[in-house]
Amino acid sequence: MTVTALIVAAGKGLRAGGEVPKQYQHVGGVMLLRHAVLRLQAHGGVDTIRVVINPADRDLYDAAVAGLALAAPIAGGDTRQASARAGLEALAADPPDLVLVHDAARAFVPDAVLDALLAALGDPANDGAVPALAVTDSLRRGTDHYDAAVDRDGLWRVQTPQAFRYPALVAAHRAAAAGATDELAIAMAAGLRVAITPGDERAFKVTEPADFAKATAMVTPALTSRAAGGFDVHRFGPGDHVWLCGVQIPHSHGLVGHSDADAGLHALTDALLGTIAAGDIGDHFPPSDPQWKGAASDRFLAHAATLVRAAGGIIDHVDVTLICERPKIGPHREAMRDRIAAILDISATRVSVKATTTELLGFTGRSEGLAAQAMASVRLPE
Ligand SMILES: Nc1ccn([C@@H]2O[C@H](COP(=O)(O)OP(=O)(O)OP(=O)(O)O)[C@@H](O)[C@H]2O)c(=O)n1
Numbered sequence: 161m162t163v164t165a166l167i168v169a170a171g172k173g174l175r176a177g178g179e180v181p182k183q184y185q186h187v188g189g190v191m192l193l194r195h196a197v198l199r200l201q202a203h204g205g206v207d208t209i210r211v212v213i214n215p216a217d218r219d220l221y222d223a224a225v226a227g228l229a230l231a232a233p234i235a236g237g238d239t240r241q242a243s244a245r246a247g248l249e250a251l252a253a254d255p256p257d258l259v260l261v262h263d264a265a266r267a268f269v270p271d272a273v274l275d276a277l278l279a280a281l282g283d284p285a286n287d288g289a290v291p292a293l294a295v296t297d298s299l300r301r302g303t304d305h306y307d308a309a310v311d312r313d314g315l316w317r318v319q320t321p322q323a324f325r326y327p328a329l330v331a332a333h334r335a336a337a338a339g340a341t342d343e344l345a346i347a348m349a350a351g352l353r354v355a356i357t358p359g360d361e362r363a364f365k366v367t368e369p370a371d372f373a374k375a376t377a378m379v380t381p382a383l384t385s386r387a388a389g390g391f392d393v394h395r396f397g398p399g400d401h402v403w404l405c406g407v408q409i410p411h412s413h414g415l416v417g418h419s420d421a422d423a424g425l426h427a428l429t430d431a432l433l434g435t436i437a438a439g440d441i442g443d444h445f446p447p448s449d450p451q452w453k454g455a456a457s458d459r460f461l462a463h464a465a466t467l468v469r470a471a472g473g474i475i476d477h478v479d480v481t482l483i484c485e486r487p488k489i490g491p492h493r494e495a496m497r498d499r500i501a502a503i504l505d506i507s508a509t510r511v512s513v514k515a516t517t518t519e520l521l522g523f524t525g526r527s528e529g530l531a532a533q534a535m536a537s538v539r540l541p542e
């Protein structure tokens with residue numbers, strides 16, 4: 161059995177709005193039509209995909225299917241019915257056994273819907289099979305006020321792809337009057353026998369502007385929250401300034417370290433690495449490596465952020481606590497927040513910097529050294 165999918169994509173998408181027809185608008189960075197093609201290609205049960213377009217949109221089409229090695233698009237008509245007919249006629253020279261007529265606007269049809277269609281056409285008694293969902297809301301006629309109830313029993317919300325034996329469908333189309341909204345209407349008018357197969361909410365049609373948010377959710381991976389901490393200490397030594405959270409602060413001492421000894425950024429780097437279980441700062445920037453001698457620690461933090469984002473992560477919030485008697489952190493807090501926000505490329509509203517003392521106790525109390533601890537919260541694909 162040869163199976164061709166005919167994706168009708170010649171509409172103007174007026175109800176959806178936007179500067180280009182809906183099938184050429186981006187959903188998660190990819191044009192809706194491309195999602196539709198990729199979805200059918202991923203199923204594996206479709207041998208050939210042909211797309212019906214408005215020739216005026218040829219440049220948009222070329223961008224949508226770039227690199228997908230499809231046969232040339234077919235010119236559509238003024239109505240969906242005319243576009244589907246043009247597509248079917250274009251297949252006549254080398255007709256497939258089965259044809260699946262599909263809306264580009266229903267880009268996320270799951271495999272199970274396609275499996276059920278092909279299985280239904282395994283029964284020679286069926287001329288076609290069309291997926292549908294039962295109506296579950298109450299139905300009523302009316303304009304300004306409610307009028308008669310409509311019995312929802314046996315009513316279906318009809319979706320695509322609509323699958324048919326090619327010869328039966330093309331004959332039905334040739335005999336059809338204008339005004340049909342889909343192949344099912346045309347097949348029923350021709351007296352064909354069409355099986356009802358399970359539809360799926362994910363095969364919804366992008367029709368109104370709000371449907372783009374729904375479509376975006378379809379291609380956005382589920383994210384889970386992760387939080388991790390980091391801790392670092394540096395000893396005070398000779399010098400006239402320290403670097404803390406990426407800000408240079410005049411001080412009676414410096415901090416001793418292989419790099420610039422910015423304990424705040426080091427703790428935060430470890431916290432971010434912890435969210436993706438990517439080891440610690442020493443694994444990425446070994447103190448034994450001379451290239452990190454005196455290095456500014458902002459590059460360590462930027463590297464950790466790059467790794468989090470490469471893992472699909474979103475940095476939600478970071479929090480640094482500096483533990484020292486001196487220098488006083490308060491006057492520099494906002495500059496530190498801004499600097500961390502700039503390094504991480506997030507809003508400063510997502511950056512917290514705090515400070516505390518240890519009441520003159522311990523090594524921080526004796527000002528032998530300074531400690532920093534940090535927390536990072538990110539969202540990552542599961
Ligand atoms: N002349 C047309 C009209 C529609 N379609 C396609 O048929 C599918 C379903 O139609 P619909 O959702 O109504 O799309 P539009 O006609 O583009 O939308 P609107 O009515 O809002 O303008 C879409 O993939 C659309 O591109 C088509 O190929 N040719």
Ligand SMILES: C[C@](O)(CO)[C@H](O)COP(=O)(O)O
Pocket residue numbers: 240263317318319320341342343365367
């Ligand atoms: C083909 C279809 O998607 C099946 O539900 C529907 O008939 C298209 O209707 P529209 O009026 O063109 O949106």
